[in-house]
Amino acid sequence: MDLSRFSQQINAAVDEKEQSLPPVDKWDPPFCGELDLTIKLDGSWHYQGSPIARQPLIRLFASVLKKQDEQYFLVTPVEKVGIQVEDVPFIVTQWEQQEDGIRLTTNVDDSFMLSSNHPLSLRLPPASLCTTDDTAIPYVCVRTNLWARMHQNVYYQMLEAASSRVRGDIRQWYVTSEFEPFIIGEMPAQ
Structure with missing residues (x-):
């Protein structure tokens, strides 16, 4: 070919x-x-x-x-x-807080609002990215069945802007976009 x-x-x-x-x-x-x-x-x-x-x-x-x-x-x-x-085809390389939500941009210039049409999911990354504690990281649906992993810098910036709550014995960090909360991280509450 x-x-x-x-x-x-x-x-x-x-x-x-x-x-x-x-x-x-x-x-x-x-x-x-x-x-x-x-x-x-x-x-x-x-x-x-x-x-x-x-x-x-x-x-x-x-x-x-x-x-x-x-x-x-x-x-x-x-x-x-x-x-x-090797993992997913795209990487979220930029984010921007806008009036009604969060705009994400990938390494191939796809740009979209974090929403129910472009949901976020916490997943374990490939073994080569895993830390010793096997922490799930955010992935976002870019378009039909195609996902992007959030770049580490974007993830840390969003964590700084995130709100926190405790659900049962889990602490969750979340951002709100288009009036919907999206969990971007969680760990056992202490």
Whole structure:
């Protein structure tokens, strides 16, 4: 599978003037094999072991990313290729408190409000990120079945702005966005 040929197919399928994402959920092309492309734990994209430096190309590929079951694919209307993802495809790299909620931005410039449409979930990270106490960290749903892990700096900044409460024997830290509380951390109450 050739990366440049696949990129040309995406460009042909996606109107660059459109602001919305392509309808990948409606595309069900035949599987055409694996592409030697990996999204690393740090959110960087690598083709044949080398990092992809062109951010517009990464954003283009991210726009046609799809997850089915536990497998990730890049899809066009005419073909689907498998790729590898070490954890999740995106990293939340920025956040901003706005009047009605919290706006999050990923490493591929997806921007959205933390909400019931883009919920937050505490999960154990991959073993290489785990600390000795196996603390769950926040992940956010970016779009259909595609999640982002919160970057450590963003997480610590949000913890500073979070409110705290005790529920049973658990202390929870939460932020409110679009009038809904989202738990961003918890530990045993003392």
